[in-house]
Amino acid sequence: MERTYINEVQKEIGSTVKVQGFIENLRNSKYMAFIVLKDITGKLQITVEKEDHPELVDTIDKLTPDSVITVTGKVVENDYVKMGGIEMIPSAIEIESIADALPIVRKEIAATKKKKAVERSSIDQRIDYRWIDLRTDENQLMFKAQSCFVNAMRQFLLERNFIEIHTPKLIAAASESGSEVFKVDYFDRNAYLAQSPQFYKQLA
Structure with missing residues (x-):
């Protein structure tokens, strides 16, 4: 089965698809597990009822934020899900790589009744681990805007018969x-x- 990018999942409601990406968020409780999976095109909630899928429990217990997984499952509508009103009910979860504990806090975490607030890491710390910090939506937006701008300039020049060259580095x-x-x-x-x-x- 070929991979489906998350921004195309909306068209596959009722079908079984395969998605791949980073784990942005993971909530693993006794009876349920919720995984927010992110690829370059968007985010998708993976919902697991452990009683219905006991074969996935051991795999889910190994997962950590920023781990990379491949998930095969059925795409269903759910009005309670904020991410486009759809979720995936997985039939298989394959671990591609397990991430160590993150060395930085990329975003400030607000306090709850059970946990204290967590401050965002300093800019110096985030620069030291730039490749991890770049996985946030805010940082990726800079490069998406840059890509759009450069593409527009390239199209403008090509339409006027310019030739693009790549000089030795x-x-x-x-x-x-x-x-x-x-x-x-x-x-x-x-x-x-x-x-x-x-x-x-x-x-x-």
Whole structure:
């Protein structure tokens, strides 16, 4: 069965599909488990009644936030679910990778009757673990906006018969003499990070 992206699940109500992604949120109680699964296109609630699916209990108990899983199940409507009014009732959950405890708190967690509030990690801590911090909706929005903007510029230029070129990023000799350069070992020789594509633009 081919993977279905979450933004396409709405069209598959009543059907069995396979989705994959990160676990954004996990509530695992004695009788029920709720998993919020996230991929690049959206979020989906996975609802498990443990009495109906005892074979999934051991797998669910191993899960942690940010673990990656593949879930196969039936898509059903549920007006009580905030994420588009649909959820998935899984028939199988496959663990792709288990995440360790997260080293940062990406979002502030409000206090409840049973738990104290948790402050968001400082910007220095989040920069140290940037690849984890980038999984939040707010941070991904920056790159989605950038992608849209760059695509619009590319289409504008292509419609006017411009040609797109990709210049070398690693070169055999430093392009700016007398300035500080970034040197790397490239097989049996040195290579340098190109500081300017000007030379290649002139050749083109």
